[in-house]
Amino acid sequence: MMSKLKKYKVTKKDLRHVAYRWNMMPANLFNYETQQGAGFAWALAPLLRKIYPNDEEYEKALKNHFNYFNATPQMTNIILGSVIAMEEKDGIEAKDAVQSFKTSIMGPMSGVGDTVFWVLWPTIIGSISGYMALQGNPAGAIAWFLVNIVIYLLKVWFVGAGYNSGTKLIDKLGDKIGIFTDAASIMGLSVIGGLIATVVKISMPVVFTFGKVSLNLQTGVFDKIMPGLLPVVLTYILYKMLGNKKFTSTKAIGLIIMISLIGTFFGVFKA
Structure with missing residues (x-):
């Protein structure tokens, strides 16, 4: 007791x-x-x-x-x-x-x-x-x-x-x-x-020339619409793709590396 x-x-x-x-x-x-x-x-x-x-x-x-x-x-x-x-x-x-x-x-x-x-x-x-x-x-x-x-x-x-x-x-x-x-x-x-906007870096130095007039795709189009537009678009695409169970983060990294190499080689992206 x-x-x-x-x-x-x-x-x-x-x-x-x-x-x-x-x-x-x-x-x-x-x-x-x-x-x-x-x-x-x-x-x-x-x-x-x-x-x-x-x-x-x-x-x-x-x-x-x-x-x-x-x-x-x-x-x-x-x-x-x-x-x-x-x-x-x-x-x-x-x-x-x-x-x-x-x-x-x-x-x-x-x-x-x-x-x-x-x-x-x-x-x-x-x-x-x-x-x-x-x-x-x-x-x-x-x-x-x-x-x-x-x-x-x-x-x-x-x-x-x-x-x-x-x-x-x-x-x-x-x-x-x-x-x-x-x-x-x-x-x-x-x-x-x-x-x-600060860490994801994408730059497209492609320039379209029409006679004496030239238009830089990055500064003349994308930056005019919204600074950092391409990083936002890339992030959104990857976010939606990662929502698919078959698409893993490893595949996403590999895809980014492949696109970066090909785009830089052909001058689409700036190294």
Whole structure:
């Protein structure tokens, strides 16, 4: 009876330890039956042992987390924190509630996490860092490295945020994360649009001569319509072609190299 009355109080050190263990394991323990389930259980195992000194309860709680689970790893840190709060408060009686919570929340959280962490920030920071590298500026590589450090620290903080707010944090995020995602999407599109005009270089020095009148195709036609027109057209064509499953990025690179060589040889493009 005394063991049931004395509940273990989770510390900040425990939360950081869970975050460190999870950050190493989302892919390392991935399998096609439970996907991230084993990694989730492994991350919580030492802390669950403290929460459940009783062997039978510990086994049930641990086994519960080996069930199917799959979510964006960064957002899973928030879920981990919320689950810890539930386990600490209600003990083994929260087993079914914990599983229901994980099952219901992993989809919505992945929708947000995939957008922010797999699409937006690699696109924005990667594009900026790549452009700086093309200019011979080492700050591009440094910026990419520093941003990854910030993301790692953010993931550690996420576990504490999820624990301190419990399931309430999920509700709060649901109201505001859409605004943040839309703003980040607009920023990402703006960065990509600027990079297309500055990084993608296409120049056609073809000159049409009519008696004493000459017309440069690049400066007299394309630049008059819109500066950077050809890079935009090329990017759009490649974007549509990559939408076809049979057309890969490797084929796209090969096609660009072939067209560039042939066009330069015949004087269509400027070397």
